[in-house]
Amino acid sequence: METYSKAETLELRKKHIGPSCKVFFAKDPIKIVLARGQYMFDENGEKYLDCINNVAHVGHSHPDVVKAAVKQMELLNTNSRFLHDNLVQYAKRLTATLPEKLSVCYFVNSGSEANDLALRLARQYSGHYDVITLDHAYHGHVTSLIDISPYKFNQLGKEVKKEFVHVAPSPDIYRGKYREDHEDPAGAYADDVRNIIETAQKNDRKIAAFIAESMQSCGGQIIPPAGYFQKVAQFVHKAGGVFIADEVQVGFGRVGKNFWAFQLQGEDFVPDIVTMGKPIGNGHPMSCVVTTREIAEAFGASGLEYFNTFGGNPVSCAIGLAVLDIIEQEDLQGNATHVGNYLCGLLKEQQKKHSLVGDVRGAGLFIGVDLVKDQIRRTPATAEAQHIIYKLKERKILLSADGPYRNVLKFKPPMCFSMEDAKFVVDQIDELLTDLEEATQIRPKNSLPTNTQSKRKLPTGGSSQLESNNENISPINETICRHENGFSGESHAVPCKRIRT
Amino acid sequence: METYSKAETLELRKKHIGPSCKVFFAKDPIKIVLARGQYMFDENGEKYLDCINNVAHVGHSHPDVVKAAVKQMELLNTNSRFLHDNLVQYAKRLTATLPEKLSVCYFVNSGSEANDLALRLARQYSGHYDVITLDHAYHGHVTSLIDISPYKFNQLGKEVKKEFVHVAPSPDIYRGKYREDHEDPAGAYADDVRNIIETAQKNDRKIAAFIAESMQSCGGQIIPPAGYFQKVAQFVHKAGGVFIADEVQVGFGRVGKNFWAFQLQGEDFVPDIVTMGKPIGNGHPMSCVVTTREIAEAFGASGLEYFNTFGGNPVSCAIGLAVLDIIEQEDLQGNATHVGNYLCGLLKEQQKKHSLVGDVRGAGLFIGVDLVKDQIRRTPATAEAQHIIYKLKERKILLSADGPYRNVLKFKPPMCFSMEDAKFVVDQIDELLTDLEEATQIRPKNSLPTNTQSKRKLPTGGSSQLESNNENISPINETICRHENGFSGESHAVPCKRIRT
Numbered sequence A, B: 001m002e003t004y005s006k007a008e009t010l011e012l013r014k015k016h017i018g019p020s021c022k023v024f025f026a027k028d029p030i031k032i033v034l035a036r037g038q039y040m041f042d043e044n045g046e047k048y049l050d051c052i053n054n055v056a057h058v059g060h061s062h063p064d065v066v067k068a069a070v071k072q073m074e075l076l077n078t079n080s081r082f083l084h085d086n087l088v089q090y091a092k093r094l095t096a097t098l099p100e101k102l103s104v105c106y107f108v109n110s111g112s113e114a115n116d117l118a119l120r121l122a123r124q125y126s127g128h129y130d131v132i133t134l135d136h137a138y139h140g141h142v143t144s145l146i147d148i149s150p151y152k153f154n155q156l157g158k159e160v161k162k163e164f165v166h167v168a169p170s171p172d173i174y175r176g177k178y179r180e181d182h183e184d185p186a187g188a189y190a191d192d193v194r195n196i197i198e199t200a201q202k203n204d205r206k207i208a209a210f211i212a213e214s215m216q217s218c219g220g221q222i223i224p225p226a227g228y229f230q231k232v233a234q235f236v237h238k239a240g241g242v243f244i245a246d247e248v249q250v251g252f253g254r255v256g257k258n259f260w261a262f263q264l265q266g267e268d269f270v271p272d273i274v275t276m277g278k279p280i281g282n283g284h285p286m287s288c289v290v291t292t293r294e295i296a297e298a299f300g301a302s303g304l305e306y307f308n309t310f311g312g313n314p315v316s317c318a319i320g321l322a323v324l325d326i327i328e329q330e331d332l333q334g335n336a337t338h339v340g341n342y343l344c345g346l347l348k349e350q351q352k353k354h355s356l357v358g359d360v361r362g363a364g365l366f367i368g369v370d371l372v373k374d375q376i377r378r379t380p381a382t383a384e385a386q387h388i389i390y391k392l393k394e395r396k397i398l399l400s401a402d403g404p405y406r407n408v409l410k411f412k413p414p415m416c417f418s419m420e421d422a423k424f425v426v427d428q429i430d431e432l433l434t435d436l437e438e439a440t441q442i443r444p445k446n447s448l449p450t451n452t453q454s455k456r457k458l459p460t461g462g463s464s465q466l467e468s469n470n471e472n473i474s475p476i477n478e479t480i481c482r483h484e485n486g487f488s489g490e491s492h493a494v495p496c497k498r499i500r501t
Helices: A006-016 A063-075 A085-096 A111-126 A150-156 A185-202 A228-238 A261-265 A293-300 A314-329 A332-353 A382-394 A419-440 A462-468 B006-016 B063-075 B085-096 B111-126 B150-156 B185-202 B228-238 B261-265 B293-300 B314-329 B332-353 B382-394 B419-440 B462-468
Strands: A032-036 A039-042 A047-050 A104-108 A130-134 A165-168 A207-213 A242-246 A273-276 A287-291 A357-363 A366-374 A400-402 A408-411 A480-484 A491-495 B032-036 B039-042 B047-050 B104-108 B130-134 B165-168 B207-213 B242-246 B273-276 B287-291 B357-363 B366-374 B400-402 B408-411 B481-484 B491-494
Touching: A006 B085, A032 B063, A047 A419, A063 A314, A063 B032, A063 B063, A085 A104, A085 A287, A085 A314, A085 B006, A104 A111, A104 A293, A111 A207, A111 A242, A111 A273, A111 A287, A111 A293, A111 B111, A130 A185, A165 A185, A185 A207, A185 A228, A207 A228, A228 A242, A228 A261, A314 A332, A332 A357, A332 A366, A332 A419, A366 A382, A382 A400, A382 A408, A382 A419, B047 B419, B063 B314, B085 B104, B085 B287, B085 B314, B104 B111, B104 B293, B111 B207, B111 B242, B111 B273, B111 B287, B111 B293, B130 B185, B165 B185, B185 B207, B185 B228, B207 B228, B228 B242, B228 B261, B314 B332, B332 B357, B332 B366, B332 B419, B366 B382, B382 B400, B382 B408, B382 B419
Parallel strands: A130 A165, A130 A207, A207 A242, A242 A273, B130 B165, B130 B207, B207 B242, B242 B273
Antiparallel strands: A032 A039, A039 A047, A104 A287, A273 A287, A357 A366, A366 A408, A400 A408, A480 A491, B032 B039, B039 B047, B104 B287, B273 B287, B357 B366, B366 B408, B400 B408, B481 B491
């Protein structure tokens, strides 16, 4: 199946692909040639359990997706200036999954195109320009979105934040400003947004939008406390702005209980704009923005046409329809609930057992395991998280670590992930945590005082392994933490003011 | 094959698709259900000759493209953080079509993503921010590109041009500032760019890039005089900026003689960044930016990863490879030369015969026919062009009219367009022009003084037809011409200072 040996592939990649495009496991990247369901296979036929590819939502290479694509490709693939049934049928089906007022679609090609268009809609509708975004947020790679993504722009050094961008604290009740012991973290985080709005207005700035992932993914698998979005929406609406829920990572039933992650906030919450992407086409490049009639009309009133060459083409729509069908037919939402709860339960057992596990949080098949060096101070266990990721790779399990300190193990597997898969990966993590704790002499919780944030020196066995995998890990310090995520390839630098331990 | 009747499709579209997304022929849109080669078929099996869909580059529903897609979809579709042969093989093949120094690729999903990334590359490399763009240019629909697209931002009213954007005159030797009778239009247009740079620098502004389509498409099928790009590149380089050639519309052998349209400028011209899109995947959402090692390294030096979820996935690359194969195997470049020359010749005969035809310009299967009410004053015959487009639609031929005055008939058909197709469409245009001239009593060239730019009242027959099709056509006036392109659905307003008649 191979045209080139792995070494040749790497060589050609170095020659012809931009060096900013990183691979997983830079020291020894994986070459994948085949994938089925929740499994990926390398050039030697080695099978990997995939815990990370939320894009392959209904399972890698799902035959029904392929069938739908081929059937439509054989007939017609053209732009949306011609009438076509697939476009309107898909729009009808997609809006049926959303609250009634979210009825108008714009089909585009990527989450980045979707979020950029969402900003254009918000600005045209409100007549304002400023955007409130969450700390550590990532909304896409085009210029307008780097501007509102602290996850990205914080890497570019000081004072790169544009004046029109306002950063609200991430509503992280484990590691953030207001925690699980706060009497009303939702209200407190929302009040921070209100304060930001008031300060902005005093400076004659006008808010066009508040944008947030319904659950922060790159930001560290953060699940905002219920009621937060409602309160924020109230403040933002009062300021003449709109609420944009970014469901690019987390939509399409991943949270199990609901089809959309923003619905976890409560039935009374309806965003003004929803953006969707990654899982929408099971890997096919497509994406969508859904909004209200009112916002759509305001956008149309400018007279400017919106034309997207590939957006909403009949093939993309056929694939989108197939994905919706499969989610329903295979009850993948049910599976996400069922397997997600089981996986979360197993991980919570790990939390009881291992002092390295600080927090386990999740909804359906979107789960984060926050590793800490110290349970009380919650010092991020960055090197340990990276070590586990690398050791799991050796054991043919693909998992990633993310968040501002890259210490959060991040589960977002294909939705066909099984109970057996869950048990298997947690067993492996259990072993690795045990080894790590033995090596680092961390045993019972909080027994070891941790008053340094520098990289822990490990004495034996696991130690040398950990060191050897530390290719891209630099210690976190108090001022700026510039590092590369050895696994995800994401590099980012963040001010560490939020390390309160 | 239909799920909905045409009326139902329209109704659902009104309900669920953003009103800014226009259809062709708004009064009586076409529903297409099938397409093959250069032909499209509506729900009643009516066959249309397609003269406009450059995206279906190697022909609609080409079986080899479908085969390549299916084969890869059945195996694997994942992101570029895993090694895969298709990615590097495609990058190798694609860069082999370009001058040697253009060796590094970034795969993205759309022309808009490509041009946005090109700006990011240019800005990071140069450390500058400002952009020089051509008048009437269109480079994409994301925020950063609306900013540099006068075709779009001019519609938004006065003073929307951002300070960092500098608009150079379109190098149009038929209708522009320096014309075919100028001794050195390439030099004169380039000198204008130099003056813009000098003025900008006096105001402490620094040029990151000059961006231009290698031939302007929406801008009116403009072919820059040879040597223009070389001179511009010299001035831009001297200012520390880079030259971005936007080949999204015009690349991949469309011009016949060369694989890339910028090569028409001469072998000594090499841009610093080339963006490609539309035809690259025959309709599959994919796109690419190619640049030099030097620029890629500078971009990488920021430390910021560039990750594009769908960009460069194995399916997109398999399709891209298939398109390159087909272009070669079916000698589509040869066909573009052969049929393009023939079509251009036939149209030039029309120019001799009909005073409505002001100019015929083209390269390969990229041809513009500039319709005028007056050969000497070159008054754009906007209503007449729209009339012809609508009448051709009745005759089952799809053609569009574009340019700042929407008076340029725009040929950019699938590359398998045949001699018979060329003869057929020109025969129909001949009849329509004859009818129009009879109706408007324009016979020999320049016999009719035209000193008004308002919509011509037509006395008989053709007249009422023309009127009835004028759904979106408003007269062009001296101050601002806000109108909708009834055919392409593009609406735009342009200051008409360039109507010199």
